Amino acid sequence: MTFRIADTFSDALAKLSGQEQKAAKTAAFDAQMNPDNPGLQMHRVDRARDPHFWTARVNRDIRLVLHKKGGATLLAWVGHHDDAYAWAERRRIDVHPRTGAAQIVEIRETVEDVIIQRYVEEAVKKPRLFAEEDDETLLSWGVPEDWLDTVREATEDTVLDIASHLPQEAGEALLQAATGERPTPAPRAEDPYEHPDAARRFRLTTTEADLAAALEAPWEKWTVWLHPAQKEFVDRNFNGPARVIGSAGTGKTVVALHRAARLARENTDAHVLLTTFNQRLADGLSAKLPMLLPDKAVRDRITTSVLGALAHDLYAKVFGSIDEATPDDVAEALTKAAADADVKVDQGFLEDEWRLVVDAWAVADRDAYRDLPRLGRLTRMAASRRDALWDVFAATRAALKGQGKRTRAQMLHALAAHYRGGASRPFTHAVVDEAQDISVPELHFLAALAGDRPNGLFFAGDIGQRIFRAPFPWKAAGVDVRGRSRSLKVNYRTSQQIRSQSDRLLPVSLTEADGNEDRRTGVVSLFDGPPPEITEFPDADAEIKAVAAWLADLAAIDVTGSEVALLVRSEDEIPRAKAAKELFLTLTSREVEPEVRVMHDAKGAEYRAVAVMACDEDVIPKEDRLLEARDEAMIEEIMATERHLLYVAATRARERLWVSGAGRVSEFLEDLI
Template sequence: MEFRIADTFTDSLARLTGQEQKAAKTTAFDLQLDPAANGLSFHKLDRAKDSNFWSVRVNADIRIIIHRTTASILLVYVDHHDDAYKWAERRKIERHPTTGAMQLVEVRERVEEVEIFKPKEVAAPTPTAEPAVRLFDNLRKFELMAFGVPEEWVNDVRAATEDTLFDIIEHLPQEAQEALLKLAVGEKPAPPEPAPVEADPFAHPDAQRRFRVLTNAEELKQALDYPWDKWAVFLHPAQADLVERSFTGPTRVSGSAGTGKTIVALHRAVHLARVNPDATVLLTTFSKALANSLRVKLASLVAGEPVIAARIVVKAISSVGYDLYSERFGQPQIAAPAVIRSLIAKAASEVEGHRFSAHFLVGEWEDVVDAWQLRSWDEYRDVSRLGRKTRIGGKQRETLWAIFERVRAGLVERRVVTWSDVFGRL
């Protein structure tokens, strides 16, 4: 019998108190060890729309909701008795008829309006507002279902406007949310290939976003110890492919915010450390704050594997540069921005005949002279300034170089360097 966990279980577990979490985890381990154990108290949920929903008693008040079939047990939700039952009564787990992915579907509540007699009131006519534009009214039922929209939510989606879209999509599976948001802004995402009828609906890539098979107690422990870090457990197959693929050289993974690039980087670092037992892996970023966050996440991802953790270095790229420079040339003294601005202002006051603003001079230094590590008039004369809005001629360049040459001399005199000097020398 397969033992699975849903991301909704880890979400709900995180909302319990520490003692309640501990009790729920113990029951979950008992379920995995022996689902038929005498000490487990199962109760079938008669009012649930899904006939496979059962509750398992944790203690006098806490209940785990499971989806139980002859082939598998799925941990779905955990909460206080009444709240757990209400949650289960409004949901069902089913195979999507078009995509073939197993989904956790929120049951659409239907409210019938009963007309009540009221005295007729005549009001002054008011200007009628333009009806709101329906975002998906041009799409037919089968087209929306191809993106994973549950059948019972199709009419609501077709009626969605800019004002109601986010209220509706929060009730839908993630793949449907993503597709609708792309459609709403004018993109044309391609619907996924439908899975064959005989395929396992839990093996569908979209299903693996929310359900995971746990093969042993260690995997369950990781899932329950870090319930707020779903990225450590629920990798999408597209992410897993990037994590484990063999590349022949440098590789760029691109995507908009929230698509999981950082998740892939973390798992990739761990994977490389595991398959290369003699190597040290560097995971780096431009932000020190993000590097600190990655270090914490890495600790949870490789908890219990100190040998792997010891071979992964997480640092901001500035820290990497600083350490390498210190090893080779001695500890660098980095010039503060205020010092550089002061040097530029002083040099500008010493060079006659220029009309450049302080703002322009600082930008030219940062984006051209320092960034490209220009150290001679010939280099500055020939460098391309593509992207710089202010166009300058040859005489102007000569004047500017007279200023920047003094700035360079001032840095040497003070025995300070810029970050571009550090990385340029390295």
């Protein structure tokens, strides 16, 4: 006898309370060990179109839904008594006639007549997206036969609703086609459960341990399985550096992971660098690799590391150990050099000029500094002014060298020159996640490391989430992705409501300094949810009480703990978030606490629910940052970065989003509304 668990069961289980989940898991174990256990009180679902659906008793109200046929049992759903029977009555399990994949299909006739009628009415008003597609094409996308005509009626207003009623692979293909991408026809499989689409919907459990693992851990399907629209970027060969871009939740990290795994699998001599910008995200990438590469020998061909730490280690191996200069070391050296040269200049400008121009681009001498285009800098400067400043920068570099210190940028540039000179390179390929925040020296280093090799460099990022660097032309740093930059358009993580409102924080089109463009139009989410709650309060105390009540409402539906985050702009606002958390814990006597983080530290994370608090007028955009601006161009750059920060915070939410401020609130909240 085979026993499988469907992703629909996992999704339904997650919506039950903690006590209900425990009881359901116990019943699931009983069903696997002995399907004829009389304690399960099995009942056939008499009104189901599929005669193989049964329910099993969990407790007085909760029921498992199982599909039993030919010695095979599928754990399909779980929920309250009436909901369980209604779910089974509206579905059947089929083998798709074209793809051969096992599917859970919603019976079209059970969808409310008013919805079907609306599809037809809307089709009269707006163009039908798939009217010209023949049966064979739609079937190759995984659309069930009895849904073909309804799919052809889909318009831009109804396609999301229709897709939500289809088997997931068919719904994803429809949304991909609606965004202008042509879905790849699904392969044919002889075994319905071995088809790639079925393999990501149904998990075979052969032992009690298998079932326990399936029940205890979320499947995180998006971190393991690829939509065909993503798979193209994993499998495609590029003759130079390539990049995939897309808004939050479109699966860029998934593509990066699979790309690294593919390169490691196909070449025994490969040594792949998988990198990102902070250690927490690097640890997350490393933790997911075993799901993609069970074979440790293959997995060992991938090194997951933060670029800064990697550069420090490589520099020590090549040139010998050395101290890394801190920002304070640099600031002190600049201040002294300016005083010695009697150069009167704003300290902030001096530090930025060193970091963004002189150190970033490894400017070698006075002539190079005088003639260098102002890459990444918005302030113009006369040649005579550059001459005066060069003495300061040259003295600063000499002072750091005299102290036995190197900046991280100097280490990266030294390594780049070393590898460009013909030295043996430690990696054959590099895959970079969160690439929108890569620095000039890091890009120089990567270009020397693998930029001249086919498939050597691959970047994944979102221009809308760039918060740690100013824009600069990648080509000037030795990496040209023009013609090899692609966009992802299907959002897997964030509800349509949260995604569409968060996108209002950004322009319709975002353009890099080298002309590469990311258009935010045409993106669709795979699921619906409640609209974001965007509220302003007369004072901070009122906001704290309201957020605590919102957390209590979430706890009532068993959304709490690590599934919830309170995000604020900076450490200054942390006390307000903690006050809301403490009040919530007092009101509910809960032991599991929601997370409290600053916005930039939440990059790469996701939660079922997020409250973005303290969005006051002087908080975002941060008032002290605006006061540091030296010209209008710098103000514009700061405002763009602050918008990106709020966008990052809002798009950490999958299902529920709360955004609030007190007193005079941020102007950005108007855009969200």
